[in-house]
Amino acid sequence: MKARVTVTLKNGVLDPQGKAIEGSLGSLGFDGVEGVRQGKVFDIELTDRDAEAAKADIEAMCEKLLANTVIENYAIELL
Amino acid sequence: MKSAVIIFPGSNRDRDMIKALETISGQPVATVWHTETTLPDVDLVVLPGGFSYGDYLRSGAIAARSPIMQAIKDAADKGRHVLGVCNGFQMLTEAGLLPGALMRNASLHFVCKEVMLKTENTNTAFTSKMEKGAVWRCPVAHHDGNFFADADTLAQIEGNGQVAFRYANGTNPNGSINDIAGITNAKGNVLGMMPHPENLIEDLHGGVEGRAMFESVFTNLAAA
Numbered sequence: 001m002k003a004r005v006t007v008t009l010k011n012g013v014l015d016p017q018g019k020a021i022e023g024s025l026g027s028l029g030f031d032g033v034e035g036v037r038q039g040k041v042f043d044i045e046l047t048d049r050d051a052e053a054a055k056a057d058i059e060a061m062c063e064k065l066l067a068n069t070v071i072e073n074y075a076i077e078l079l
Numbered sequence: 080m081k082s083a084v085i086i087f088p089g090s091n092r093d094r095d096m097i098k099a100l101e102t103i104s105g106q107p108v109a110t111v112w113h114t115e116t117t118l119p120d121v122d123l124v125v126l127p128g129g130f131s132y133g134d135y136l137r138s139g140a141i142a143a144r145s146p147i148m149q150a151i152k153d154a155a156d157k158g159r160h161v162l163g164v165c166n167g168f169q170m171l172t173e174a175g176l177l178p179g180a181l182m183r184n185a186s187l188h189f190v191c192k193e194v195m196l197k198t199e200n201t202n203t204a205f206t207s208k209m210e211k212g213a214v215w216r217c218p219v220a221h222h223d224g225n226f227f228a229d230a231d232t233l234a235q236i237e238g239n240g241q242v243a244f245r246y247a248n249g250t251n252p253n254g255s256i257n258d259i260a261g262i263t264n265a266k267g268n269v270l271g272m273m274p275h276p277e278n279l280i281e282d283l284h285g286g287v288e289g290r291a292m293f294e295s296v297f298t299n300l301a302a303a
Contacts, residue, residue, distance in 0.1 A: 013182070013227060014182070014185065014254070016182075016186075017183060064144070065144060068137055070178075070227075
């Protein structure tokens with residue numbers, strides 16, 4: 001089974017890389033971009049297991065390694 | 080006064096640190112590979128600078144989950160002294176031994192230059208022999224030194240006097256909140272800092288301003 005974890009910066013955490021991307025979009029002529037926040041996506045392949053168990057396992061992975069919860073949020077999706 | 084330097088894949092300031100510790104303490108320095116699970120009997124454990132695991136995932140994130148890290152947490156809980164410089168500071172925040180996080184420099188550039196540091200808190204073994212409020216020169220070399228903490232955590236850090244060093248004279252190289260260059264834990268036995276005092280300890284380096292912190296911690300721990 002497959003799962004996707006999306007890690008994003010929390011609100012209020014400065015994202016200089018997102019700002020640079022926003023500036024670059026503007027210089028390419030894309031109008032009306034009001035903000036860009038950069039994040040990460042992890043596609044994880046798991047041996048088959050119960051959906052609830054999979055979510056619990058991935059949540060533990062996020063808490064222990066995939067996200068730094070001081071600055072980042074995460075969302076889990078089973079694909 | 081015995082010390083040990085932990086070495087990770089991608090550490091690159093480990094030899095600078097060992098040389099500085101040996102020169103100033105006059106004692107041999109133990110080295111510990113990150114896969115070890117126990118520490119030698121030392122007073123000071125040092126996490127050196129570098130790019131452990133190529134900064135994959137987040138700077139210091141993988142190293143902070145190394146086998147040796149549990150032994151370092153246990154030692155810190157028991158009051159043993161732990162110093163993390165640069166990548167070592169990033170590991171200490173990732174491991175939860177220090178609050179906050181170190182993010183990409185606001186300029187997005189790697190900075191390698193000299194900055195000025197102000198010694199803020201002289202109530203720790205690392206700083207008690209230093210002059211409170213003194214401003215001194217120190218090199219930095221990093222890409223992710225932009226210290227961040229949420230408002231509550233920052234208020235705690237400031238309220239407890241956990242800021243050991245601040246960038247001074249407008250030399251903040253990375254956008255770090257409140258110009259924070261180095262912090263301790265609440266007990267004061269764990270210090271993390273982005274600048275490299277180990278690179279300013281001999282005349283050949285162009286100055287010896289980095290010695291004071293090492294002399295402070297060695298003098299205090301030798302007397303303990």
